[in-house]
Amino acid sequence: MKALLVLTWKSAWARKTSLILAVLSIAVSLTLLLGVDIVRKQAKNSFLNTISQTDLIVGARSGPMNLLLYSVFRIGNATNNISYDSFQKISNDPKVKWTIPLSLGDSHRGFRVVGTNQDYFSYFRYADKRSLSFAQGKQFSDLYDAVIGVEVAKKLGYKLGDEIVLSHGTISTEFAEHDDKPFKISGILAATGTPVDRSVHVSLEAIEAIHIDWRSGARSSLKIDAEKARKFGLKPKTVTAFMLGLKKRTQTFVVQRKINEYTQEPLLAIIPGSTLTDLWRTLGQFEKILLGVSILVLLSGLLSMLIMLLSTLNERRREMAILRAVGAHAHQVIVLFMVETLLILAVGTIVALGLLYSLLFVLKPILLDQYGFSINIGWLDTEQFLMILLIFIMGLLFSLIPGIIAYRNSLQDGLTLKF
């Protein structure tokens, strides 16, 4: 066996140009496959990690996807609000540990405005139970204070103390600016890689204040300026949705049913984890296509290796005849091709891993900076190891094709080759 290893190595090295190309084609396609697999797993992970520790999300009755999209991802709009009264009633249920109210509908230069209270900063969790922290400043204390996400600060170049004007509705128009009541930035949150980075947070009272002189979506003729507004009773009348944590997780279904059967107004409670999974199943089709394409690329890499091996068959006929003459068995001819394939695959895999990790290290800061997408660089998971193992098995099966052809040639040619 050692004899065959040495011979394979020397024979292969003599054909190094085509061999190196085969190694590269395996390496590049394997890098693609592993890269796509890592990115899709991390994308799924970061998607599913958008919120954590929240047992239920409650909103006006509509579809669960819709509720999830506007409350968590800040995409789309609620069809209806719910009364502040209902929110308070459910918050005071003894089974409920905490709630975070969300009042949506306004925006600032394309970024959504979230009306909420201090509980947002205490109870909101994302990823693996991580809580929000401030990069600069602190949470809102004055009525006209705003806390912005890191992406808002970066894109718009805001710093602490800057004044911003909110727009009515989610599309910014100059006719619907709350320009009479500007806000001051009191804090900038640290990056989370979630939609929080793209949100502007103000208090529920502030939402009331800026709408105090508005009636059915338009400014009324009765103008109340910012300072006067402070004197009004700014108790919120509605919220768009709220997040809810229970004292005991096991009661999730009980509380969910209770909210869904709430009689005063039609409410919908969803379990964010399961709805997120449902949503990913719909959105996740693209990742399957991507994985499919990279599997095909890898297959073509294996095929190009096969072509390389087949193209050398004729020039290697004499090599086989000489080896047979000095006592090599015909089946050892097959082993030569298998060993050569193993060599290509092993070197290809090592090159691929080098390429993959270099790429990950180079792309990590760029992805985080440009797309707020954070990748964890770790060792390959079991599935990825199985992929590599499968490639080796497939490669070895492929190598049987030239191996068996060479075997049959060498049986037929015997020792006397006339060239």
Added chain:
Amino acid sequence: MNNSLVDLKDVSFFWPDQQEATLAIDYLSIAKNEHVFISGNSGSGKTTLLNLLCGIHQAKTGSVEILGQNLNGLSNQKRDSFRGEHLGVIFQQFNLLPFLSVKENIELPLRFSSKRASKSGNTHEETRRLLAALDLPLSVIDKKVTQLSVGQQQRVAACRALLGAPELIIADEPTSALDRENSDNFLQLLFKEADANQSTIIFVSHDEYIAKHFSRVVELTDINKTKLNSSKKVQATPS
């Protein structure tokens, strides 16, 4: 009988799907230490005979005995091992693997047969001795074989066939690419070394000129009784 190294009896060989035997030999015996020249034109069954003697192909009938071992009764693998251990083979040309050095080429059989390796004793010394015996400068030992002349390459091939003193050396027109002077020289050196090893030589060629070096000349067309052969003869003879 015990003086013979090779014994062929009632041997016939058919290619798959062929009605007529390519080779049919009733009897051929070659004694130990004999130098036999087997002559025959192309198509006379030379190649087939060589492949039978080397154990690459298996006869359909009869027995092919070498050193008292009937190759016809052995499995493919055992015949390969037998060849590696007891036979040295020299081709017409391109005997050597271009990606190995001269030394590695000469010692190639030892990688496949441990018995041959133990017979060769101190391999390092033996390789050097053979190079010198075949009139090759010691400086070629680590050279690539492609840097050698054709004559030198054939002598390296002879070294490989002789290493480990195999009982039988089979040569398939090894001098066909050499000029007269080189041929004579090559044969002389080969014979001298084979005699020292007590190796038997079977030499196949159609070059009648070199037949004079041999103690025995066998005309293959005389012993090959196949009809294919005789029909060719008829065609060749003008009526």
